[in-house]
Amino acid sequence: MITIGQKFPAFEKKAVVSREKGKEFETITSDYLTNEDNVWTVMFWWPKDFTFVCPTEIAEFNKSYGEFRDRDARLIGASTDTEFVHLAWRNNHEDLQDLKFPMLADTSKSLAEDLGILEPTEKIAYRATFIVDPQGIVRWVSVNDLNVGRNVKEVLRVLDGLQTDELCPCNWEKGQETIKA
Template sequence: MLTIGDQFPTFRLTGVVGGPKGLDPKTAFTTVTDADDPALWKVVFFWPKDFTVLCPTEITSFGRLTDDFQARNAALYGVSVESELAHMNWRIHHADLRDLPFVMLSDIRRELSQACGILDRNEGVPMRATFILDPDGIIRFVSVNDFSVGRNPQEVLRVLDALQSGEICPSEWRKGDPVLSA
């Protein structure tokens, strides 16, 4: 599995755009690459499958924080191995996902999941992995949860704040709290 300090893999994926455009087949689809948003930090999170019970709880939690990530100059990308058509269908039929404000990317060939080392050997789907990348595409944070445990997007936002501070930040540090000195 890729870890801190590794370069995130190059990718070119098709996805369903955020907001109401993601529900219209004429405007729903876009291509996203690792070269997009070059000056931004990136938060890339993977979920195992669409149309499940746990995944939408995480996805909608990230969705509620999209403005907070954007305010920190961070692009948010959600990824699974389902097709962009499955993503759109899921959004149409799941009220909480209809107006999701970020792109849902399809890694249907499993190339990005494989390159990140997060493809579960038994299930053939990505683990619940989250990566924070600096503007150079270097992994600065990685976290993986068991299939049965949802992640905490608030914690991902807290870690992004700490990384962007450039300081030594203690446990449970929040933006504006005192930092440590060596």
């Protein structure tokens, strides 16, 4: 599995970015992750569209979209489903209709494989979350088993800690003192 300190793999994938007719899809590349605007990226993966735990996570990331934006971080959701399945799911699930971030389609499963998060039997992605700095370097990875949803507040807490570039003690939260060494 790709880990902290490694460059996020190169990719070029279709993504659902809108429900508006004719503007549903865009191509997103790994160039999107590196930027001179000092913007971080949080890419989170779910196993399958049209399932039960996945939409709860996606909806929670969407509810927290403003908090990520306020931290100069962009969100990208991803799974190994196609962009057409993503669009159908968005159109048919009330909690997903107004997403503010792209839903990446890793149909070839190549990116999930490069990241080391492809479940070996069903060949679907684990519930993985990557925080990537503006230089495209992975700074945090978290992977959950298929049946356990992640905690979006914890992702925000870790992002806050990474962005301080200081030592953050156990259970540290934004606004608290960091450790001065």
